Amino acid sequence: MSQLNLHLKVWRQNGSQPGHFQDIDAPDIPDHASFLEMMDIINERLISKGEDPVAFDHDCREGICGACSMQINGVPHGPAKATTTCQLHMRKFRTGDTIWVEPFRARAFPVLKDLMIDRGAFDRIQQAGGFVTVRTGAPQDANALPIGKEVADAAMDAAECIGCGACVAACKNASAMLFVSAKAGQLNSLPQGQPEKDRRTLGMVRQMDKEGFGNCTNQYECEAACPKEISVRWITKLNRDYAVASLKDALGNSPKEAGGGD
Amino acid sequence: MSAVFDSLSRFYASSIGKKILVALTGLILFGFVVGHMIGNLLIFVGRDAINEYGHMLQTALHGGGVWIARIGLLVAVVIHIVATISLTRANRAARLTEYGQHKAQVSSTSSRIMIWSGLTILAFIVYHLLHFTVHAGNDYGTYKTTLEGHTVHDVYRMVIAGFSWFPAVLFYIIAMVLLTSHLSHGFSSLFQTLGISTDKSEPLFKKLGYLFAGLILVGNCSIPIAIYFFGYGR
Numbered sequence: 104m105s106q107l108n109l110h111l112k113v114w115r116q117n118g119s120q121p122g123h124f125q126d127i128d129a130p131d132i133p134d135h136a137s138f139l140e141m142m143d144i145i146n147e148r149l150i151s152k153g154e155d156p157v158a159f160d161h162d163c164r165e166g167i168c169g170a171c172s173m174q175i176n177g178v179p180h181g182p183a184k185a186t187t188t189c190q191l192h193m194r195k196f197r198t199g200d201t202i203w204v205e206p207f208r209a210r211a212f213p214v215l216k217d218l219m220i221d222r223g224a225f226d227r228i229q230q231a232g233g234f235v236t237v238r239t240g241a242p243q244d245a246n247a248l249p250i251g252k253e254v255a256d257a258a259m260d261a262a263e264c265i266g267c268g269a270c271v272a273a274c275k276n277a278s279a280m281l282f283v284s285a286k287a288g289q290l291n292s293l294p295q296g297q298p299e300k301d302r303r304t305l306g307m308v309r310q311m312d313k314e315g316f317g318n319c320t321n322q323y324e325c326e327a328a329c330p331k332e333i334s335v336r337w338i339t340k341l342n343r344d345y346a347v348a349s350l351k352d353a354l355g356n357s358p359k360e361a362g363g364g365d
Numbered sequence: 366m367s368a369v370f371d372s373l374s375r376f377y378a379s380s381i382g383k384k385i386l387v388a389l390t391g392l393i394l395f396g397f398v399v400g401h402m403i404g405n406l407l408i409f410v411g412r413d414a415i416n417e418y419g420h421m422l423q424t425a426l427h428g429g430g431v432w433i434a435r436i437g438l439l440v441a442v443v444i445h446i447v448a449t450i451s452l453t454r455a456n457r458a459a460r461l462t463e464y465g466q467h468k469a470q471v472s473s474t475s476s477r478i479m480i481w482s483g484l485t486i487l488a489f490i491v492y493h494l495l496h497f498t499v500h501a502g503n504d505y506g507t508y509k510t511t512l513e514g515h516t517v518h519d520v521y522r523m524v525i526a527g528f529s530w531f532p533a534v535l536f537y538i539i540a541m542v543l544l545t546s547h548l549s550h551g552f553s554s555l556f557q558t559l560g561i562s563t564d565k566s567e568p569l570f571k572k573l574g575y576l577f578a579g580l581i582l583v584g585n586c587s588i589p590i591a592i593y594f595f596g597y598g599r
Contacts, residue, residue: 112465114465122462124465174464174466174467176466176468177464177466177467177468178468178470203465203466205464205465205466208460208462208463208464209459209460210458210459210460210461211459273470275456275467275469275472275477276455276456276459276460277456277459277460278380278456278459308379308380308381309379311380312378312379312380315458315459316380316459317455317456317458317459317460318380318383318384318452318455318456319380319384319558320456320476320479320554321476321550321553321554321557321558322469322471322472322473322476322477323471323472324469324470324471324472326471327470327471328470334564335557336562336563336564338557339557339560339561339562339563340560341381341560342381342384342385342557342558342559342560343559343560343561344560345379345381345382346381346385346559346560349372349375349376349379349382352372352375352376353369353372353373353376354369354372357368
């Protein structure tokens with residue numbers, strides 16, 4: 104085990120007040136620490152000096168919750184591919200390095216404090232259609248609904264999205280298309296998602312636009328930054344599903360009230 | 366009627382709706398650029414070939430064809446530009462505070478300067494139309510020749526004269542380099558926006574985009590370069 108001597112530039116901000124970078128020296132960081140453990144060590148030191156610790160989001164610390172959100176040296180979740188900040192180890196850095204630590208920046212993700220952002224916009228997009236409406240009660244037999252292995256696997260790939268917001272952070276336009284396309288695409292691929300497919304697609308895209316995210320310019324920085332390696336092919340599918348849903352919305356029959364029988 | 370119109374305006378107001386319109390108009394404009402280049406290369410076949418081609422365009426459908434094409438292209442250009450400017454403004458507004466450090470991992474430079482290459486091409490189109498279509502500030506419109514007994518516009522002489530002035534040659538070449546840059550991202554991008562790209566077809570669309578962009582650069586630049594630097598037709 105060796106120790107790293109690092110220099111951090113950490114974004115400090117209180118709510119909607121303007122923020123700034125604070126220079127923080129971080130000597131004697133064990134190289135087996137995770138990035139969040141390094142932040143813990145720094146915060147312990149700040150607290151012992153009577154200073155304000157750096158606020159950051161974290162929860163599971165095993166790469167599956169999507170809470171940890173930091174732009175590290177200009178890349179969401181730092182330099183390791185397909186890795187969340189909590190799974191990033193300090194051995195990826197060299198002693199003497201200067202590390203920039205910033206919040207994910209997007210108008211739709213307002214900074215709460217320091218590195219913590221409000222990702223409620225993602226929740227509201229989910230509520231606009233990222234679900235299937237099912238009757239509660241006894242579930243049907245698991246084998247009653249045949250689903251092709253390829254379809255099930257693809258839907259699982261999309262379902263890997265942990266909603267961390269790295270796609271938005273990496274995109275030069277702060278677009279949420281990768282997130283929305285994974286969440287909509289997962290359900291739009293499966294038979295259970297078909298009845299509400301058009302409503303879901305239109306609803307989620309409209310909510311995405313309303314939240315103030317930017318527009319996709321097909322540069323695929325989102326895919327490169329995604330800790331779960333969600334494919335941009337989900338965006339292709341969302342574009343297609345949206346075009347079809349809009350066409351039906353424009354030219355199809357208006358929804359009728361349920362009346363029973365013909 | 367108004368129900369359909371409401372849906373269409375909602376479609377245009379949406380991010381993906383605008384992008385789909387940009388992709389469709391981009392496809393139309395790409396087709397025009399390819400056709401325009403192939404037609405213009407007739408200058409290397411000879412004076413009569415390009416003059417006959419020009420005469421055919423001017424007289425197709427009793428002279429109506431060229432106006433149908435012009436109006437169609439104008440509508441496509443206006444939609445393409447108005448929608449992309451609106452999308453770009455929304456993109457800028459989506460991030461109010463810039464990063465202290467921001468690293469692009471996979472995006473090409475061409476993809477990041479689309480709005481600037483596009484606006485330069487717009488300026489070029491205006492110049493190009495004033496130069497060779499409206500004949501502003503020149504007497505190219507008076508150039509006449511006879512072709513199979515008819516008096517027709519001497520396109521050949523106009524092009525040679527037009528590309529005998531260095532600033533024009535330079536601007537054409539700069540504009541074509543930026544058009545190449547624009548198409549190198551735009552071509553494959555439009556298939557993604559239209560929901561057509563797949564893992565298997567995306568690399569093909571990318572390569573085709575580079576190929577077409579390269580062909581358009583070489584084909585279009587060959588005309589001013591041959592005339593100005595190698596004295597073709599002068």
